[in-house]
Amino acid sequence: MAQINQPMYILRDDTERFQGRQALRMNIFASQLLASIVRTTLGPKGMDKMLVDKMGDVVVTNDGATILQEMDIAHPAAKMLVEIARKQENVVGDGTTTVVIIAGELLKKAQELMEDGTPVPTILMGYRLAVAKAMEILFDISFDARDKDTLFGIAKTAMTGKGSDYAKDELAELLVQAVKKVEEGEEVDKTLIKIHRINGGSVEDSKIVDGIFIDQGRANETMPKEIHDAKIALMKYPLELKDLENAKVDFTDPLQMQIFLDNEQEMLKEIADKIIDSGCNVLFCQKGIDDVVQHYLSKEGIMAFKRVKNTDVKRIMKATGAELITNIEDLTPDVLGKADYIHQERVFDQILTFIEGCDEPKASSILIRGSTRHISSEIERAMEDALGVVAATIEEGKVVSGGGSPEIEIARQLRLYANSIGGREQLAIIAFADALEIVPRTLSENAGLNTIDLLVELRAAHEDNPYMGLDVFEGKVVDMKEAGVIEPQKVKKQAIQSAQEACEMILRIDDLVAAAGALQKPDPDENLDNSGMPPAPGMGGMGGMPPMM
CATH class of the missing domain: 1.10.560.10 (GroEL-like equatorial domain)
Structure with a gap:
């Protein structure tokens, strides 16, 4: 060949x-x-x-x-x-x-x-x-080093140079207090600390909450805005009937329609009765709550919250001792949590619900304030960084x-x-x-x-x-x-x-093999300056990089 x-x-x-x-x-x-x-x-x-x-x-x-x-x-x-x-x-x-x-x-x-x-x-x-x-x-x-002074110094170092620099002492103190509340042995679950920012006010207005808070209001405006001696139910169970929007139901006369609606109303009332019979006066549900159920709960003076975030549910469990229920039949007085006072409050332009007076809560919340969105966002990032290094110090016990x-x-x-x-x-x-x-x-x-x-x-x-x-x-x-x-x-x-x-x-x-246009061809005349840094022209972004070398 x-x-x-x-x-x-x-x-x-x-x-x-x-x-x-x-x-x-x-x-x-x-x-x-x-x-x-x-x-x-x-x-x-x-x-x-x-x-x-x-x-x-x-x-x-x-x-x-x-x-x-x-x-x-x-x-x-x-x-x-x-x-x-x-x-x-x-x-x-x-x-x-x-x-x-x-x-x-x-x-x-x-x-x-x-x-x-x-x-x-x-x-x-x-x-x-x-x-x-x-x-x-x-x-x-x-x-x-794991003592409080060391943790304070580490938090302060992490926030130095950030937007929170002028208030780093106060913020570092808040952070160490929050970490100490959730610390268990030599472990810190950072998800148990909620750092929430609100635009408006100054950094000095930031505070640690006596208990925890969630960034949402009650499910229905007719429900009470505050509850003393709270008995708290936590549910991961939909308090509503299956959505019938796309279902097909055939009726031969109007009476059947009324019977169907009455049955649906009765089923929802049974759900509400089971919640009421448990003795709870505050309900946090990870799923939806039907308007009918909300109506019956409101009549009994029960404060309810729907579609609560998983992280918030976890903190509520740790703070109040409530157990998360996945079946409404398991809702009994034994699984309820406790808190002295739960109330809804407007802080600047946001609705928050505070859960206070918990016995030895293993969860904590920090409220960050800043005059503008950009300032409060940068402070929040600084606090998140400081939380990471403080947690790492407690877990490792070694510092430099x-x-x-x-x-x-x-x-x-x-x-x-x-x-x-x-x-x-x-x-x-x-x-x-x-x-x-x-x-x-x-x-x-x-x-x-x-x-x-x-x-x-x-x-x-x-x-x-x-x-x-x-x-x-x-x-x-x-x-x-x-x-x-x-x-x-x-x-x-x-x-x-x-x-x-x-x-x-x-x-x-x-x-290096790349599809056409993915990379620009190198320029042999391109060099780094004496500082080891690329020259200023063309530093507009890595998506369209300047020629290389």
């Missing part, structure tokens, strides 16, 4: 493909671009981002998780960093900006090593050795000092450790150490301080004290442990490990 010399194509003609070093450079550049976008938000002096969607809705925030979630990111490598940020948020609730900028810096250092001839497998091995050693160092510089001190100490010890490692892996470990210093460097840059002098001072201070960090307000190097600037160990641990994992995943990619 004659040999066929024509080329064979297995991809569509309009498919784009980038191979080897070109694909790697594109992915690294995309990751650095994403890191540069969120980098300016890090720390107490970080700036905010304004994000506008296609509908014109505006979000103003410096929360890394929110920024990455709201951005329309298209590049696959950048999406990987978004995933590690989402993982960071889900696991510990804070540190999303940190994990992204560390990953971006690790990739930058890896590219420098590759340009000098270091193979990718060698870089990856060095990074693995570095992250394992970093975890040992992190454990050594951590200290035990803040202000960039863990990164500086880990970097210092990694350089010493690198001397004991032979081969080019040593270079990768040193590069890993240099990459970690992006955190204190960014804190300094965002505060407008002399970065070079402060980094030199920080390194020198760590020869004697591993807790020395950067006070961006004073522009000095101080003992962060004594200053009360502390963070959960879990935040740093998760950030360093996740950044290394994402970096390794991106560095192992040597072939």
